[in-house]
Amino acid sequence: VSEATVEADLLTRLRAGDERAFEALVMRYHRTMLAVARRHVSTQAVAEEVVQEAWLGVLKGLDRFEGRSALGTWILRIVANIAKTRGVREARSVPYAALAGDDEPAVEPERFRGPNDQYPGGWWAFPEDWTRLPEQALLQRETLEVVTEAIEALPPLQRSVITMRDVQGCHAEDVCSVLEITDGNQRVLLHRARSRVRAALEAHLDDV
Amino acid sequence: MTCRQLVELVTDYFEDALTHEERDRFDAHLEVCPGCVHYLDQVRITMRLVRDADALEERPEVSALLEMFRDYKRM
Numbered sequence: 205v206s207e208a209t210v211e212a213d214l215l216t217r218l219r220a221g222d223e224r225a226f227e228a229l230v231m232r233y234h235r236t237m238l239a240v241a242r243r244h245v246s247t248q249a250v251a252e253e254v255v256q257e258a259w260l261g262v263l264k265g266l267d268r269f270e271g272r273s274a275l276g277t278w279i280l281r282i283v284a285n286i287a288k289t290r291g292v293r294e295a296r297s298v299p300y301a302a303l304a305g306d307d308e309p310a311v312e313p314e315r316f317r318g319p320n321d322q323y324p325g326g327w328w329a330f331p332e333d334w335t336r337l338p339e340q341a342l343l344q345r346e347t348l349e350v351v352t353e354a355i356e357a358l359p360p361l362q363r364s365v366i367t368m369r370d371v372q373g374c375h376a377e378d379v380c381s382v383l384e385i386t387d388g389n390q391r392v393l394l395h396r397a398r399s400r401v402r403a404a405l406e407a408h409l410d411d412v
Numbered sequence: 413m414t415c416r417q418l419v420e421l422v423t424d425y426f427e428d429a430l431t432h433e434e435r436d437r438f439d440a441h442l443e444v445c446p447g448c449v450h451y452l453d454q455v456r457i458t459m460r461l462v463r464d465a466d467a468l469e470e471r472p473e474v475s476a477l478l479e480m481f482r483d484y485k486r487m
Contacts, residue, residue, distance in 0.1 A: 325414025
């Protein structure tokens with residue numbers, strides 16, 4: 205079943221006032237909405253208020269939604285707009301650098317050989333082959349909690365981007381337009397975010 | 413291309429944002445370097461687990477929002 209079919213079905217049921225359809229919508233988008241809100245507001249508590257207000261906006265706007273963008277993108281735009289207004293009112297503009305996180309290497313430099321080595325810039329020791337790990341090791345609760353904690357520890361904008369891309373499955377161009385960042389910034393933020401989560405997973409899996 | 417350089421290009425590789433030339437050098441490196449093949453697999457598995465981890469999270473917000481939905485319908 206395609207994403208568009210699922211959305212069309214949800215939309216019909218929502219307009220008919222179907223509570224299960226609304227619940228499905230919450231399950232699908234709420235977490236990503238929170239991550240998007242954090243682009244403009246400085247605390248999780250304010251982000252939660254913004255998202256609450258956005259849900260009301262979604263319900264009020266359902267009849268006007270014409271399907272020119274995907275339902276998810278439309279919802280995330282509503283959140284972004286409310287968060288932006290709220291962020292201005294908070295008058296605490298958060299500098300981009302603080303949101304984005306420092307420029308840091310994907311892998312610790314000590315893992316690679318020095319310039320005078322026979323293989324400069326090569327691995328001292330190869331990363332482990334995770335495709336050989338049993339599926340249970342990857343999917344056990346402890347492993348997934350490491351992932352969740354690593355995402356929560358990310359700078360806000362990295363968290364917004366990885367949530368939109370890898371949890372929600374948004375297209376890069378929708379991420380750029382909702383978060384108001386360039387394509388290049390989007391890729392850098394995604395790169396830093398995935399690199400940090402991978403490093404956290406590696407530290408955990410090497411221990412097991 | 414060194415291993416140290418390759419790990420910084422992984423996202424651009426997945427996003428198809430490398431030039432043809434860079435992409436060829438990236439692929440050529442993978443041909444001869446099992447360490448970087450493993451690294452790329454690790455990033456792929458990370459992306460999948462990010463999605464799986466979200467499904468595990470509790471949803472304390474759902475009941476309050478359903479309440480809001482019922483109130484809204486009554487208006």
